[in-house]
Amino acid sequence: MKISFHGANKDVTGSCHLIECAGKKILIDCGLFQGGRDLSEENAEDFGFNPADIDFLLLTHAHLDHCGRIPLLVKRGFKGEIITSSASKDLARLVLLDSAHLQEADARSQARKQQRHSQKKVLSEEPLYTLYDATRSFDYFGRIAHYNKAIKVAAGITATFYDAGHILGSASIHLELKEARKTCWVVFSGDIGSNGRKILRDAVVPPPADVVVMETTYGDRLHRSLDASVKEFYQAISDTFQHGGNVIIPTFALERAQEILWYLREGVEKGKLPASMHVFLDSPMAISATEIFRDHPECYDEEAAKLLKQKRDPFHLNNLHITRDAADSMAINRITSGAVILAGSGMCTGGRVRHHLKHHLWRKNASVIFVGFAAKGTLARQIIDGARSVRLFGEEIDVNANIYTINGFSAHADRAELLSWQSKIQAKHTVLVHGEEEVMHRFASQLKNTQVVIPDKNQCFTLPDFTLHA
Template identity: 75%
Template sequence: MQISFHGANRDVTGSCHLIECAGKKILIDCGLFQGGKELADENREPFGFDPASIDMMLLTHAHLDHCGRLPLLVKYGFKGEIITTAATKDLARLVLLDSAHLQEAEAKLREKQHQRHKSHKSHHEPPLYTLYEVTRCFDFFGRVAHYKKPLSISAGITATFFDAGHILGSASILLELKEAGQSCRIVFSGDLGSQGRKILRDPQIPPSADIAVIETTYGNRLHRSLRASVKEFYQAITETFQQGGNVVIPSFALERTQEILWYLREGIEKGKLPASMQVFLDSPMAISATEIFRQHPECFDEEAYDFLQHHRDPFAFNNLHITRDIVDSMAINRITSGAVIIAGSGMCNGGRIRHHLKHHLWRKNASIVFVGFAAKGTLARQIIDGEPTVRLLGEDIDVNAKVYTINGFSAHADQAELLSWLDQLKPTHTFLVHGEEEVMQDFAKKIRRLKTTLPIIPSRNQSVILTDLLK
């Protein structure tokens, strides 16, 4: 009975953990490494285990850093079953198809560059995976998990999914393991949501466990209050309009975009934002994700569910423009004032947001509003950290726009919420994953003060015998 770690170790992306028990190998998540080129190259390296040996894959949620290497897992031999919630299954399909499209587009661009610079002997890399390889991995999605309902994985292994409150369909997973007369209860937090959010319920806390594997994205800081964050958000829009500029919001397609649409609608209805304000949702993926949200009210909190029950759309309002077509997207940049432009991706490492930033970063009357986490090495992090000039679409662009970082919208639990979750779970040992190393070290100090659990910061490909921890 052992666990090994193959991603998101002293790093924020690439979540991937392996449980071995009773002759079975159970993988928890298989995410993409995201950030600079060095991290991107890690996606092409071996997993640290043989994909063909994996019997079962349990997926906590549909963010790319948790599901993005599933096509590679299948490509290199996985033939087991993928289990997740219904909403995660739908969102993962959307996310992986979008990822493959970007992979193929970037590969074509590299090929063109290679053709232009043959004399430099540049190396042309194929896409990490193709649309065909993504569609193949959908064949392996099997049973659908329901919150709080145990699933028999095999003799001696039971999995129970609990609502993690992070994005639609997200889950923490409790594994109950039995082998050779010994037993262990281990909980994987997945990504935990913050309390009191709109649309989704608060995270559920599984029953007590022996061992926890917990994300630490915001393990060293507290979020600003949601009320103060919404107030700042409205103020950023109002002040930018007064200066005659546009507001550009790099937003994650899943959850963050839907929450932003909720607050824009609410702001208009309460008279805190102008009813004439033009809002452009310029992200085909976010548009499709919003449609999926409407199909899964079983994941909503009481307020959002009530909206739908009374035939009201919580994500729609007058002057909201949905722009799927690239021509319509380009036309937005002819508008120089009075518009809110929401586009992906949240870390600005791809998608239409880069074109909008190119047209707005240099404008002194424009504002860029970041409403989520930005990993090291991303364009978003460069802008947030105050770089005066950034490289964007082959050009050096001066950063003259006003930059807002409103972390109260984060879909991740903050330090206090993570500690509270652990304190109620009461594991004897806690593995820290999915966070920057210095953040993990700070969080480990806080955990030690609880005096109820011992923090462990695993390294990549490290294996630990679980029963040794429980002696």
């Protein structure tokens, strides 16, 4: 039995881990590397294994940094079975089609740039994968995983998915591995949700295991309380409206957009926000994701389920405008006050939010509210870290708007929640992934009664003793 690591090693994105047991190879996630630096080469590199050799892929959830290289895996020869939850399957289709569209658009853009600097005709750059590749990958989604119900993946390999409370359909995966009279239990955390949030249930801790592979995104800090965060959120919007400006919220399409819609609706209903407020959901992907949320009430917590039973839409409020078309998106910028604009992407690395930032960052009466994680090198991180100006569409834009960072909305567990979760696994070996390296080391110093491993990319270890494999 062996385990190896092929992404999210001393980094926040690109989750990809490989188990070899009983003659089978099982991949846990296959995510895209993301961030501000140029990652096209890293995403296009060899996986560190032969995709054609992979028998199964177990997908923890549908965020791009966990599923985004699945079409590339298929393009390079994968013909195995993908097992995930029903909600993750639906969201993954949406995410992968959107990603393929962006891959093709980026390739065309790079070709045009080269054309401008060359007298010769330049052929289009080859995208990492195409819409055809993404569509083909859907053929390999097979059995549906249900929370708390074991699936016999293959002889000697049993997987149980547990609700991770992170996004719709997200899971931690408990594996029972048997080979040559040896048994080993391994838990993959996926991304662990923060407790007490709206819409979804709290994370469920899987049973104890010999090895736990866990995320450390916020392993060095505590989140502000949710109540205090909501209060600040409402106050930021109210203050902006009093000064005659708009609010821009860079929004992750999955989970964060739906959660913010929930709080905006609740704020109006409770009189915390003006009923005249106009809200623009300016993200085709977030619009489609919200529709998928409505199709999966089995993932909801008690409060959200109660609203549905009352035939109330938890994501709807008066003066909510859904803008799928680019022309409608551009028209929003003619509105200079009294609007809340939710637009992707959350880290401002692409999407429509960059256009809204261009039109609002320089305004002293506008506000930008960040409600999610921003990786190093991203435009969002630059603004959060106090940049006085940023470059957008070839122009230098002054940052005069009011900038708010409200991390109490985070879909990731904080340090205390991660430590509590890990302690209940009682693992002999704890492998830290999916975090910035300095954060991993700070988190590692807090762990007790476990051997901590922070693997390099493509490192391989034997199971169950967890020694480095030659």
